[in-house]
Amino acid sequence: MSDGLEGVIAAQTVLSDVDGAHGRLVIRGYAVEDLAGRTRFEDAAHLLLDGFFDDAPSDLSSALGEARVGVFAEVAALDEGLARRDPVEALRALLARIPDGDDLKTALRLIAAPAVFTPAVLRVANGDAPIAPDPALSHAADILRMIRGVPATDAEAAALDAYLVTVCDHGLNASTFAARVVASTRAGLTSAVLAGLSALKGPLHGGAPGPVIDMLDAIGTPENARPWLERALARGDRLMGFGHRIYRVRDPRADALKAAVRRLSSASGGLPGRLAFAEAVERAALEILREHKPDRPLDTNVEFYTALLLEALGLPPSSFTCVFAMGRVAGWLAHAREQLAGGRLIRPQSVYVGPEVRVAA
């Protein structure tokens, strides 16, 4: 038996390769750091879905813009009670309104859904009216406009694109595996995406970046980093944004996102102080983790600089997991289609360690 399925190979994929020993991530033949900052999310989604839908256009931009407009009708079901729940729960409830299907139209609606529903959830929770999508804008620019109510600058849209592309796929991570399991039963793409989103929600996976901001805020000053982090580890807490099942070195996505934070801050003239502080906390955390767990290489993962980048874009920490889903949904869908195309039902076994057979009373 493999605890947590560590080391188990459960699928063959053309989508992405996570090299944990060397800290490399390749998405359909491209190194993640070459895609992030150069590619729009629409093109990364196309790259992932390429070959999985016969009727996919060579440029997804306008079809995705139309899909954003189409799914906006579902926002009518959003009331303040739902919007004030955990944003992932509200997003999941709205996503569940999209009928199951295996076609391109369903896939595009599912890619559009987190991008349209998350801004609506944030705005309604704040007492503001949702803003309708603008199909003429890029996916990233439209997301920022729908959240904040004002147009995004090119630098902000490019920063969000860099983020969405960086997280669009990552091997058989927990949420993608969940999506593939559901796809393997032939339940449909909406069901697969709902499974992915539910797995993403947890703090050990896509729920980590919000708590990274809490940690930075609680630490407050560079001098307080070491004592604060030592107390956290002594309590048995995990440091959010550090450690990974596969990477034994630094997660390459951390540096792709740090570069995006730098580009954004040099364009806007803000944030160098926050970035320098975060770097000081990161250095202290790496030092302490090395002392705390000398046998287990623990390094920075994607979530640490995710938190910095999304914060710099003015997004609230409560939205970070939903924003993660806006990017990862493309990977979930590509994996679901790949599973449908050639995979068998995923059905592992368990070892029974319960009581011996006994006679029912």
Ligand code: ACO
């Ligand atoms: N802080 C402190 N200790 C840690 C951390 C951490 N961030 N990560 C792992 N450890 C310790 C564990 O406590 C464990 O110690 P033990 O053997 O004494 O119990 C040891 O290192 C091994 O940890 P595992 O839980 O076996 O490692 P696993 O591969 O299962 O977990 C995980 C990986 C969940 C990412 C873990 O490193 C973690 O909890 N990190 C913090 C949460 C986080 O940042 N999650 C985002 C990951 S990236 C993503 O999903 C997109």
